[in-house]
Amino acid sequence: MSKKRISKKAAVGIGEERVSILAELSIEALANGREDLAVRYVTLARNIGKKTKAKMPEDFKYCKKCLIPLVPGTNCTVRLTSEKVVTTCLRCGELRRMPYRKEKEK
Ligand SMILES: [Zn+2]
Numbered sequence: 001m002s003k004k005r006i007s008k009k010a011a012v013g014i015g016e017e018r019v020s021i022l023a024e025l026s027i028e029a030l031a032n033g034r035e036d037l038a039v040r041y042v043t044l045a046r047n048i049g050k051k052t053k054a055k056m057p058e059d060f061k062y063c064k065k066c067l068i069p070l071v072p073g074t075n076c077t078v079r080l081t082s083e084k085v086v087t088t089c090l091r092c093g094e095l096r097r098m099p100y101r102k103e104k105e106k
Pocket residue numbers: 063064065066067068089090091092093094
């Protein structure tokens with residue numbers, strides 16, 4: 001059994017590239033009405049992330065519960081409260097609250 005040896009740093013780089021490709025594919029699949037595929041891509045991307053510590057692209061959001069990419073106006077709603085951004089997944093109803101970043105004070 002031969003296993004290719006690559007440095008950890010290289011693995012993260014390759015992982016991140018794949019994760020971002022999968023993120024794009026999943027959004028595309030969603031746009032084509034293929035929720036099943038979209039979920040599959042997010043699942044794959046997450047697995048790569050776990051293995052290589054690659055992070056999801058910063059602007060890519062997905063539901064932590066049903067693993068579907070979240071696209072505002074398509075399958076999620078985004079509501080602003082005074083302190084937080086509340087994203088609701090329209091597929092499973094999962095809420096996600098994100099505090100504002102400091103951008104507000106700029
Ligand atoms: Zn969901």
